[in-house]
Amino acid sequence: MFHKEGHRIILITAILLIAVNVISYLSINTYWIKFAILVISVIIFLLIIQFFRNPKRSTQHNDSHIMAPVDGKVVVIEEVFEKEFFNEKRLQVSIFMSPINVHVTRHPVGGIVRYSKYHPGKFLVAWHPKSSEENERTTVVVENPVAGKILYRQIAGALAKRIVNYAQEGQEVTQGSDSGFIKFGSRVDVLLPLGTKLNVKLQDKVKGGMSIIANIE
Structure with a gap:
């Protein structure tokens, strides 16, 4: 589950990273460079989504x-x-x-x-x-x-x-x-x-x- 504050950032990041990888796939002939861009993109995306994670917590309510x-x-x-x-x-x-x-x-x-x-x-x-x-x-x-x-x-x-x-x-x-x-x-x-x-x-x-x-x- 992701926090609502991150929904827009996650979506924009995903769109930008997909665009970067599509461009690199179409314009770069060197395989290892394309692969490096893909790996870096995945790492960036994983960092973003882990930051905005919102784990469900079951708080035991107690006024004291x-x-x-x-x-x-x-x-x-x-x-x-x-x-x-x-x-x-x-x-x-x-x-x-x-x-x-x-x-x-x-x-x-x-x-x-x-x-x-x-x-x-x-x-x-x-x-x-x-x-x-x-x-x-x-x-x-x-x-x-x-x-x-x-x-x-x-x-x-x-x-x-x-x-x-x-x-x-x-x-x-x-x-x-x-x-x-x-x-x-x-x-x-x-x-x-x-x-x-x-x-x-x-x-x-x-x-x-x-x-x-x-x-x-």
């Missing part, structure tokens, strides 16, 4: 669980001052996605979307300390009856040139459902109340909608 919003590696666990929405210190868990990870963003909790905002910005590498404040990003806050208000932020990286955010203020969302998509590498920050019990540590690999990154009692 904070699920990983994306696939990737935990690269930051620290206390930060969150000044966009809470204006107080929060516990930040950051998950970095490489280009080979699934790039679907999923709601880490279910509830009502209380805040959703897009910020244009730079394209610093996703692990840069200032990327959370200076890069292109979207901030979403979902209010959950047990966990309270949980903020998560999609952050564009050096390769990511477009962030898609589906969350709308006032919308009721389900834990594990699609929240957005980031094209070509990035990271997602989750901002939790101080003292939250974490189930992950630095360098742990997590799966969006499947891995429980924290418990809130």
